[in-house]
Amino acid sequence: MPTRRLLIGAVPLLFATAGCSSADLFAGPDPLHGPPSLAPETVVLSAAITAEERLVALYRSVLAGRAAGRTTTLLTSLLSQHEAHLTQLKARLVVPPGYHASPSASASASAGAASAVARLRAAEQASAAALTRQLTGVSPALAQLFASIAASDATHATALAAL
């Protein structure tokens, strides 16, 4: 009658002699090789969230310490719309256990007011262009959200140009 210790010790030997791996014994992803790779759409969505977080951080940086005025009113309004974008994007993200969310973005805009607005405008234009490029390979629903946010960003760039 083999002891329990002997049986436990024999398990790896059994696997080795049978040519088995853990993947042969478990249905689904191999737990010994880490979490499964992220779906392409999740990768694209995560990148869009990171970009949106950078925009939000940039707006907050520009707004920090600014006195009330026409420019501040507009920037505050645009910031709130970017925060709404971020909320919607994050609502679509499903990350499997074992992954960590990307660290919060930070940005600084210590330059003068005029160049800070120009930087925001450039960032809005870049965001609209990037989201438009990312329409391929994503679901229809996510493509529509990207396109809507890109359209919003394009209008932001126009509004900033009018300042």
Added chain:
Amino acid sequence: MSGSASGPLGGVDALERALAAENAAIFGYGVAGAHLSGASRATAVQYWTGHRQARDTLTGMITARGGTPAAAAAYYRLPFAVNSAGAGMALAARLEDGVTAAYLDLVAVADVQLRTFGALAMQSAAGRAAYWRGATEPFPGLP
């Protein structure tokens, strides 16, 4: 929040929907423009011309895909009475909202080129809507 409630359309169907929205805009700008003057009227004429060009582009795209472009209606029911400059601008904004929403359907089709075409058209229409409204929207085209 989601896109078209009826689900993704085929390419030609989505183009037809965009064409219908452009035809409605062409008609509506005729009404709105009659109550505008100065720079606003000039902008309305510019946008009206743009919608006519978009109509022709969409007509060609539908035909190239084997479809039959629907003709414009003789009359479109307006969403509200237009008897002032303010109402004219509000109508123009509403028309652009409709165009933006129509192009959103194109973004949901499988054809990548149509998706990009629709997204760029949305950006133009949302910009025109923002001009008339005097404010931007967080989610142009989405319900």
